[in-house]
Amino acid sequence: MQFFRNVASEMRKTSWPKRKELTRYTITVLVTVSFLTLFLWAVDLGLSFVVREVLKL
Template structure:
């Protein structure tokens, strides 16, 4: 079948979808997961630690800004 310029297959209505079975889908998922390079335990612990430290730093910055702006609003508008 020829492909037209819009990327659709010639001869098929554009609204028609290709049907796949659940078994085929499962096999394709398993095949894709086998291609993944999974991290080692050491890498996973390192990545998790880096993310947790980053999140804690961001929480501290947001808390500090919130407290500073809250104090400034109270100074300006009283309360």
């Protein structure tokens, strides 16, 4: 039980982000994930093309 009391006590000390900050962080994460998805898709497409061309020889 002491453990849970300590957890509750620490959670009250936690500084949670405000709504504006949380929105900004969420948008940043979504943009980053979208960019990485497109980048990795392009790399995969390029490597697939190269492998197909090499295997044709």
